[in-house]
Amino acid sequence: MADSDGHITSGMILIVEDNIPFGELVAGTLREDGYQCHTVSTGAAALIWLASHPVNLLLLDYTLVDMTGEAFIAAMAEQGSQVPFVVVTGRDDSNLAVQMIKQGASDFVVKDTALLDRLPVVVSRTLQEAATMQRLCHAEQALRQSELRLARAQRIARIGSWEWDLQSNGLYFSPELFSILGYDGTAPPDVSLEWFYRQINPSDTCFVRKALSAAIESGRNLNQTFRIVTCSGEEIVVASQAELEYDSDGRPELLVGTLLDVTDRTRAEQEIHHLANYDTLTGLPNRNLLHDRLQQAIVQAARVQGSVGVLFLDLDRFKGVNELLGHRAGDQLLRTVAERLRVCVRESDTLARAGGDEFVIILSVVSDEDGISSAASKILAIISEPFVIEERELYLTASIGVAVYPTDGADVQSLLKHADLAMYQAKDMDRNNFQFFSSDLNVKVMERMVLESSLRRALERDEFQLLYQPQVDVITGSVVGFEALLRWHHPDLGTISPEKFIPLAEETGLILSIGEWVLRTACRQAKIWQDAGLRPVRMAVNLSGRQFRMKLDEIVAAILLETGFDPRWLELELTESILMRNASDNIELLQALTAMGCSLSIDDFGTGYSSLAYLKHFPLERLKIDRSFVRDVTTNPDDRAIAKIIIDMAHTLKMEVTAEGVEEREQLELLKRYGCREMQGFFFSRPVPAASAEKLLRKGITF
Numbered sequence: 001m002a003d004s005d006g007h008i009t010s011g012m013i014l015i016v017e018d019n020i021p022f023g024e025l026v027a028g029t030l031r032e033d034g035y036q037c038h039t040v041s042t043g044a045a046a047l048i049w050l051a052s053h054p055v056n057l058l059l060l061d062y063t064l065v066d067m068t069g070e071a072f073i074a075a076m077a078e079q080g081s082q083v084p085f086v087v088v089t090g091r092d093d094s095n096l097a098v099q100m101i102k103q104g105a106s107d108f109v110v111k112d113t114a115l116l117d118r119l120p121v122v123v124s125r126t127l128q129e130a131a132t133m134q135r136l137c138h139a140e141q142a143l144r145q146s147e148l149r150l151a152r153a154q155r156i157a158r159i160g161s162w163e164w165d166l167q168s169n170g171l172y173f174s175p176e177l178f179s180i181l182g183y184d185g186t187a188p189p190d191v192s193l194e195w196f197y198r199q200i201n202p203s204d205t206c207f208v209r210k211a212l213s214a215a216i217e218s219g220r221n222l223n224q225t226f227r228i229v230t231c232s233g234e235e236i237v238v239a240s241q242a243e244l245e246y247d248s249d250g251r252p253e254l255l256v257g258t259l260l261d262v263t264d265r266t267r268a269e270q271e272i273h274h275l276a277n278y279d280t281l282t283g284l285p286n287r288n289l290l291h292d293r294l295q296q297a298i299v300q301a302a303r304v305q306g307s308v309g310v311l312f313l314d315l316d317r318f319k320g321v322n323e324l325l326g327h328r329a330g331d332q333l334l335r336t337v338a339e340r341l342r343v344c345v346r347e348s349d350t351l352a353r354a355g356g357d358e359f360v361i362i363l364s365v366v367s368d369e370d371g372i373s374s375a376a377s378k379i380l381a382i383i384s385e386p387f388v389i390e391e392r393e394l395y396l397t398a399s400i401g402v403a404v405y406p407t408d409g410a411d412v413q414s415l416l417k418h419a420d421l422a423m424y425q426a427k428d429m430d431r432n433n434f435q436f437f438s439s440d441l442n443v444k445v446m447e448r449m450v451l452e453s454s455l456r457r458a459l460e461r462d463e464f465q466l467l468y469q470p471q472v473d474v475i476t477g478s479v480v481g482f483e484a485l486l487r488w489h490h491p492d493l494g495t496i497s498p499e500k501f502i503p504l505a506e507e508t509g510l511i512l513s514i515g516e517w518v519l520r521t522a523c524r525q526a527k528i529w530q531d532a533g534l535r536p537v538r539m540a541v542n543l544s545g546r547q548f549r550m551k552l553d554e555i556v557a558a559i560l561l562e563t564g565f566d567p568r569w570l571e572l573e574l575t576e577s578i579l580m581r582n583a584s585d586n587i588e589l590l591q592a593l594t595a596m597g598c599s600l601s602i603d604d605f606g607t608g609y610s611s612l613a614y615l616k617h618f619p620l621e622r623l624k625i626d627r628s629f630v631r632d633v634t635t636n637p638d639d640r641a642i643a644k645i646i647i648d649m650a651h652t653l654k655m656e657v658t659a660e661g662v663e664e665r666e667q668l669e670l671l672k673r674y675g676c677r678e679m680q681g682f683f684f685s686r687p688v689p690a691a692s693a694e695k696l697l698r699k700g701i702t703f
């Protein structure tokens, strides 16, 4: 506690005085001022009291009966007591005073007539000084601790720190910074700025110098990454950040910075960049980088009104080589082809592997078609030279399609597509030749050919993805199932809708392998969710007509076995037309599927020509009302009537019913009133990737 003048007027004072009446007199005076006091008459009693009580100040009579003042002070220090003390002595002896202060006394008072008047001031001042000392001590301790913590954190994070005193040009490096520079066991040198510049990779020195000057001139923070050669000769990459501090006149005084070893991170970034942009087999740019380079070439050509030639090369009958000699030989052949092609292109051109046995060459800024023709002829000639693979001589040819910017396309996509189309024409013309794209080509036929050829490769290139659209019980509000919907991410054409490629997949028979992939992926995903402890829900998978005819039950059984998915959660969606085609033959297959435990539903119900009489012969569990009826159900009386009939009919046949394509609350309310309990549509959620579908399943859908 302090009085109005700021004097400390509380605390426990131990008075050591062999003259007991005098000791009590002193205690009484100090008590009047608010202190607590305890009086002892010997040094030994004082030491015992000190050891067991909190004491803020000691008033020590220098001449004790049992020991000298000097011996008492030594004993006090020995027992670890740091209580401040004021010495009271009968003599006014300045030598003694100095000696006492040297021994640690805070003050010195003479036992004379004015003592009792002076004592409260001396006590208060001593307590105040002691409190200040204690605060200082704590602050120093905290500072030391925080410095230690910072040093530890810097050591763990491998962050070095530095300071450059701009006025004296002195440089300070932290121990961690020396350690980054390789001076771990060795003595660090006397650092100077010039010495530091010599540690930097010479190619980077210039910009580091410039960056430091710029930071000082502009006052902006420094943020630079550069290479350093450590004292063991190893090259590392470091990132340095610094900021300027100013003196009281506002002049730059200090540049304070950190330095971090980012070698591992930089290498990982370079590796990721390489993996994302280069083909691992041949080391050539991949499609990703090809797109970037073509874009750059277009921009450059546009600037000078020049042209760009895009050559799309496909090896003829490469598949046969692969099958005959195996994949290892196939890979070796592709690497050799890449090496040969590399020789044919200039530094400014780009040679990329577009996937499989396809390569693309960008001839940037070409003058005319003759230049492109001679490049293409050179390529064909170099490919037709014999290859020796695994001690076998092989002969290969290639077909090349050419598209030219700007005549055949103004952007990356159309140029690649047209070069691809022209390549198909070259293949048609008995291979081993090149063709320029011509807009007279039957584009529709060609486009189909391109689509078909890339569809053939889509599975092996992992270009398919399943999205999942939730099916919701509108009474309870919970997700009761998902419909798996297929997407094709074409590398050039972007995402292609299933409505566009499923018919083609059907015609070409590719739907069998694609459909199997869909079934396997959907079952595997649903099993992953179940294994993760999520509530089991239905997984609905679309089937196409062609799949329906090909031993579907065996395929489904094999996939269920492989994935371990319980068939009672699998629903197979068939369209009306599939069902009604060879209706009687289908019944057997449908029965085999339901015997396995799967359920069946009719998709897009209402759009086909289902015979109601027949419907009841099929082991169907669910009807899905087509979204074309749902769309206008609130406005079109006919659609409303159809929707109502379908719902009633489903119930009569003891079937479940799901409305598809619900986009608005009004549609939901109306269909719910008609007795439709399960719905699906954008109103609840669009089809989403697996991770988002999982979130919907965990958190539910609010509507």
Ligand SMILES: Nc1nc2c(ncn2[C@@H]2O[C@@H]3COP(=O)(O)O[C@H]4[C@@H](O)[C@H](n5cnc6c(=O)[nH]c(N)nc65)O[C@@H]4COP(=O)(O)O[C@H]3[C@H]2O)c(=O)[nH]1
Pocket (backbone or CB within 6 Å): 469, 484, 485, 486, 497, 498, 499, 502, 515, 518, 542, 543, 544, 603, 604, 627, 660, 661, 662, 663, 680, 681, 682, 683, 687
């Ligand atoms: N306007 C509107 N549309 C909605 C709404 N809710 C859902 N849809 C869309 O409606 C389609 C429902 O699938 P579907 O009738 O089986 O129709 C499917 C199905 O017949 C076929 N399909 C999709 N995936 C596969 C598959 O894996 N195999 C087979 N064979 N066919 C598939 O492609 C069709 C189209 O599929 P998607 O483009 O994914 O289109 C999906 C879905 O995105 C909505 O509220 N409004």
